[in-house]
Amino acid sequence: MRKPTLRTGVRWKISIAIAGVGALVAMTLSLVVHNAARVSMLDNARDVQMDRVLLAQRWYEQSKNKDPRFNTKINDPAVPKDLQKLVRQGRRGSYVHEPAEGPAEIWAAVPLSNGDVLSLHSQFAGRSATIIQALDRALIIGSVSVVFGGCALGVLIGGSLSRRLRKAAAAAGNVAQGNTDVRVRDAIGGVVRDETDELARAVDALTDALNARIEAERRVTADIAHELRTPVTGLLTAAELLPPGRPAELVRDRAQAMRTLVEDVLEVARLDSASERAELQEIALGEFVARRVAVLAPDAVVCVVHESYVNTDPRRLERILGNLLANAAKHGKQPVEVTVEGRVVRVRDHGPGFPEELLAEGPSRFRTGASDRAGQGHGLGLTIAEGQARVLGARLTFRNANAAPEGAAAQDGAGGAVAVLWLPEHAPTNTGSFAVLPPADGDGGGGDGDGDRRQRHRHRRP
Template identity: 85%
Template sequence: MNGLALRTGVRWKIAVAIAAVGALIAVTLSLVVHNAARVSMLDNAREVQMWRLISAQRVYETSKPKEPRFGTKINDPALPPQLDQLMRDGRRGTYIQEHDDGGPPDVWAAVPLANGDVLSLHVPFADRSATIMKDLDRALIIGSVSVVFGGCALGVLIGGQLSRRLRKAAAAAGRVAQGNTGVRVRDAVGGVVRDETDELARAIDALTDALNERIEAERRVTADIAHELRTPVTGLLTAAELLPPGRPTELVRDRAQAMRTLVEDVLEVARLDSASERAELQEIALGEFVERRVRALDPDAVVRVVHESWVNTDPRRLERILGNLLANAAKHGKGPGPVEVTVEGRVVRVRDHGPGFPEALLREGPSRFRTGSSDRAGQGHGLGLTIASGQARVLGARLTFRNAAPEGTPGGAGGAVAVLWLPEHAPTTTGSFPVLRLAD
């Protein structure tokens, strides 16, 4: 079982990454600057405190009677143990005493006197210094937030440019996949900057060229083989007509005719693959045209015109599509009911009541020389629907396939449904696809 996939855009991934890195750097630098500034200010306070104590010591030693002044004390009982130890060693020193309540620390300074007493001075850390630290912290917070938002905006800008290039490449690759082999992904991406997107585009273009060359080579081989077979098959069919009447003769004629039909279908597929076919357009009433052609091709089919519409299309190619769809339904879709043909505006539906299209065809579309599963008879060469789809592309139309709801479900009768969507406007280039709303 696949896990739940979270889809996010490249621009947001880049923006989050830059914002996260910016936040990490900003917090780190803020802590470093805060601590460095605090240490520097405390060191300066200690120096000032020691200078004051030395001045008070001079006054104390030269005055009579000897009295501590300027806030100094003799043998202060609150002297921190660290300074007390220094005094016993005969050294002077300073000390920062922190408070548990989080208030400003006390700055101590102490010196040993000649008579063994200790002269000390302690004052709270200056309010002005604390204010400066608060202002510095506020500035660091504002700077950090600005860096995060600025990094996020930069990430969106950079990621947006990369995302646009990737979307252009994906759209161009999609057009190539639809058969528009003239599209160059590198040209679609554009831009002055050269990055990995250009390498991807060049790789896709190279792959497209290689595939086009291979497909063209296969098409030429197929067309050449079919051309070479046409003459001997025609001769075989002519020779079969000269055979005496009888069952063997009928079998030979039937197989020769089937071979000839196959050769003609292969040639038609090769022409459609070459994208050289052009539609000869005429204005026709679609419902009336379909009804007449279906009556001629399959008198047992049921035709229903829901809404008549005039279309500009190629009647010969449209008849070829209808013929192939009806032949496929008659061959593979035998069921309890007749083939149903429905015309609604520019949409033509052909439905049978058989087992339905195989999953491979619904997933990948019709493929030559593949007839699908055996439940649709497993006969033929898989060229009928391939030719119908190719002719639809020439008309600028779209041919889709689906299966009706199976029997036993509400309103379901089973069967395969082929839907031909004719374009609103006549095609200007071979193989164009109209943008249609699928209301089926």
């Protein structure tokens, strides 16, 4: 079971990191400044309170009526115990009491000559509290500004990095699709040099190394096939001179198979070199397919749903059809159906369908499919068909038709392999560049089920 994942961009990760650090720093500084300011104001209030009580002490001891002034009290029972203990020792002092609710209380007390205690009590309020509140507001506003500023800076920095990474990913994707002329370093651009440029250089170096290795393998394959062509042709010619009989038939059959393999390998090497160019010609696709299928697979059923004129290479298109029909005949079951609808050509059989490896990864040379197909062919037919489709600027897709539900009786026409050839709206240019292709999801076209909207022409070949 896959664990749930949260996907976020680099931009937001950097923004959140900067905002988090900014918020932590702002909160820490705000607390330090708040506490320092409050302690300083409380110390100042205690000094003022002590000056007042000393002034009241002098007034009290010099007056005759012994009447306390300046809101002072004699032997006030509310004086905190710690302060009372200090004064009883003949010392003067001040004390700050901070209740759970309400403002702090400032006490100051001094001993009198007759042994009494003169004390003064007031609350830490008024202008000092207003200053603290104003300071707190300023700190909150500053902290919020720092957080938002950090977010904006993170979005700016992360956005630039994210754009460069996305450009690098897009360029690497183009390379993976076969456009080896793309360079990631040129795609990301920019003046600043950072780790993204190192990644781009590494990807470009990897691309160059892979291209060199692929080109070397292609040349070796082409050279081997080319060198084998002459002796295989001589072997086939010599086999024709053998006296009639079963051994001669076996030799000629194996020699012909070897010759076919050599020709296919040479064709694959030419297609891999990306030097092939289509010789374009305007044709009626439905009529062309019907005529070619009648020769290549007389038992196949051709259905022209909608005729269309296309600009393509007839020779390469016939090669694609031949390989698809041969694959259906080898690995599928009858009937084989060929449907033409506009610029879309489908070839379907009613066999076990394509193996999962082919559906997931596409055709691979010398891979013949599942174990039940072992020994049949060399696995180059679909590879050549896909390569010829690229030369035409077309796309070749593969899927399996929906089979009957498990436990249910098999229905007519259920199951089978479906190969779909999408011909482009615009033919490839002389330089070999491809036209824009239709979306890859589904097989497009609506073949069956549209009989009430399009005229159908079905030709069954004997």
